[in-house]
Structure formats: C-alpha cells, structure tokens
Amino acid sequence: MKFRVENLTAGYTLGSQTIHGISIEVDQGETLCLLGRNGVGKTTLLKAIMGLMTHTEGSVYLDGEKISGLPVERIAGAGIGYVPQGRRLFSELTVQENLEVGACIRRHQRVDYERVFELFPKLKDRLGQVSGTLSGGEQQMLAMARALCLDPRILLLDEPTEGLMPAMVRAVAEFVRQLMSMGVSVIMVEQRLDMVKMVADRICLMDGGTIVKTLSIEELPSSMEAIHRALSV
Numbered sequence: 156m157k158f159r160v161e162n163l164t165a166g167y168t169l170g171s172q173t174i175h176g177i178s179i180e181v182d183q184g185e186t187l188c189l190l191g192r193n194g195v196g197k198t199t200l201l202k203a204i205m206g207l208m209t210h211t212e213g214s215v216y217l218d219g220e221k222i223s224g225l226p227v228e229r230i231a232g233a234g235i236g237y238v239p240q241g242r243r244l245f246s247e248l249t250v251q252e253n254l255e256v257g258a259c260i261r262r263h264q265r266v267d268y269e270r271v272f273e274l275f276p277k278l279k280d281r282l283g284q285v286s287g288t289l290s291g292g293e294q295q296m297l298a299m300a301r302a303l304c305l306d307p308r309i310l311l312l313d314e315p316t317e318g319l320m321p322a323m324v325r326a327v328a329e330f331v332r333q334l335m336s337m338g339v340s341v342i343m344v345e346q347r348l349d350m351v352k353m354v355a356d357r358i359c360l361m362d363g364g365t366i367v368k369t370l371s372i373e374e375l376p377s378s379m380e381a382i383h384r385a386l387s388v
C-alpha cells in the first residue's frame with residue numbers, strides 16, 4: 156500500500172485557497188500526524204482527501220491509482236476511512252444502527268463485525284444503546300469502529316482525543332497501534348504531543364494552509380522549538 160497526495164490545493168469558494176501545494180506520502184502501516192494551530196487547514200486537508208471539498212486541485216493516489224475527482228463514496232470504497240472532528244455520529248440512532256450506516260457503503264461485501272468488536276469489545280455490550288447517551292470516549296470508539304467497518308487501508312482521524320481523559324487517550328493510542336500492526340495506515344490530526352509520541356512515525360507541521368516542516372519521530376526531541384512555534388497562538 157502506498158498513499159500519495161500531490162500538490163493538493165482546496166478552498167471553500169471559487170478562487171480562494173484554504174490549503175495549497177500539499178504533498179504527502181504514507182506507507183503501509185505508517186502513522187502520519189498533522190500538527191498546527193486552529194484554522195491552519197488540517198480538517199480541510201482531510202476533507203479534500205476524502206473528496207468533500209468542491210474546489211480542489213492536485214491529485215491523490217492510492218497504490219498508484221488516482222482517487223481524487225471520484226465521488227466521496229467511491230473514495231471511501233477504495234479504502235479511505237474517515238473519522239471527522241467532533242465524531243459526527245447519528246446521535247438518535249443506536250450503536251448497532253451507527254455501525255450499519257457505516258457498513259452500508261459496502262453494499263455487496265460482508266462486514267467483519269467480529270473484527271470490529273475484537274478491537275472495541277465494550278461496544279458489543281452496548282449495541283442497543285442510543286449513541287447520543289454514550290460517554291465522549293465511547294462515542295469516539297464508536298466513530299472509529301464505524302469507520303473500521305469499511306475495512307479501510309488508510310484511516311483519516313481528525314483530533315480523535317479532543318476532550319478525552321488520559322485513560323481514553325491511551326485507549327485511542329492503543330487502537331491506532333493495533334491498526335498499524337494490521338497494516339492499516341493512519342493520517343491523524345493531533346494536538347496532544349503525548350499522543351503524537353505514542354503513535355507517530357512522522358509529523359507534518361502545518362501553517363497557513365500548507366506543510367511547513369516534516370519530521371520523523373526521531374527528530375522530535377531536537378525539533379521542539381519548531382513544534383511549539385507551530386502550535387503557539
């Protein structure tokens with residue numbers, strides 16, 4: 156598996172560029188963390204990869220096959236999973252119904268729920284619970300489980316630890332590490348350095364809609380100044 160973004164540019168209105176000239180590569184089982192201040196375009200980058208932005212230029216390739224320009228359901232079907240910021244569950248629906256919605260895009264293929272429950276055993280006991288009544292951490296688990304139903308080859312996670320307590324942050328890190336060991340790649344927006352240190356292979360610092368620096372995890376200790384600069388207001 157090889158995932159490649161080439162010179163991606165996207166904006167919310169014609170002629171405006173919220174992100175520009177973004178190029179990244181992710182190998183199989185690798186985790187790339189995106190860091191940057193509020194409003195620098197991290198969420199926009201994930202949306203552009205997913206085909207959710209109307210004004211986009213540049214290309215996205217999965218295993219050499221161009222997926223940019225395809226409708227979002229075909230991008231998801233090609234193996235790109237997406238867990239949006241703020242989880243975006245169907246809060247009126249039960250846990251089971253949320254998983255079924257996640258799975259419905261795979262119309263003709265069976266969904267391996269057992270694999271999902273192996274990673275998220277607690278959800279199995281709560282299948283009938285209305286998802287809006289789950290705790291924040293449980294909702295994040297459900298959002299990730301729902302994305303996993305599509306059997307993605309690469310998963311885009313937008314601030315999965317936002318608002319979670321340390322124990323839940325570790326649970327999310329554990330999930331990401333399990334994905335990596337299964338050969339799934341991850342692109343994760345993450346502001347918490349403790350989380351980044353637990354899972355990242357490489358780190359991209361974003362500013363002003365573009366990637367200003369890419370670091371390997373080994374370079375992290377010597378790059379703290381650049382990181383604090385990228386995160387400070």
Ligand SMILES: Nc1ncnc2c1ncn2[C@@H]1O[C@H](COP(=O)(O)OP(=O)(O)OP(=O)(O)O)[C@@H](O)[C@H]1O
Pocket residue numbers: 167173191192193194195196197198199200240
């Ligand atoms: N739907 C939208 N329509 C117009 N502008 C938008 C829309 N969504 C985001 N923007 C703008 O695009 C810019 C980048 O937003 P984006 O959500 O990508 O930032 P972010 O890096 O994810 O920030 P945060 O850390 O707060 O989540 C911001 O200036 C934002 O106001």
Ligand SMILES: [Mg+2]
Pocket residue numbers: 197198199240313
């Ligand atoms: Mg965001």
